[in-house]
Amino acid sequence: MGGQRGRGGIRPEQLPGCPVRDADGEVFGTVCxxxxxxxxxxxxxxxxxxxxxxxVEALLAGSPR
Structure with a gap:
């Protein structure tokens, strides 16, 4: 029972998320x-x-580099 545990004992099914991209389309981070x-x-x-x-992506798009 249960999947593999990741860092800190968290299993992937506990952590839904999606990548956040900057204005250039590069992955900046993750919202989870x-x-x-x-x-x-x-x-x-x-x-x-x-x-x-x-x-978050809208905020990144409007922030200066």
Whole structure:
């Protein structure tokens, strides 16, 4: 039971995330969520994470280098 544990004992299924890209399309980082146990994330939760990613990318696009 349970998947492989990553750094800090966190399993990948506990950590949904999506890459954040800068204005040039390069990966800048990741927006993610963490739950104390592995579970399925709802479509609404995944959409909220995606919306947050879009906001972060918009902020990055408007920031000077």
């Amino acid at each position: 969520a963490l739950h104390e146990s592995a579970r399925q994330y709802s479509a609404e939760e995944q959409a909220a994470l995606e919306a947050f990613r879009q906001k």
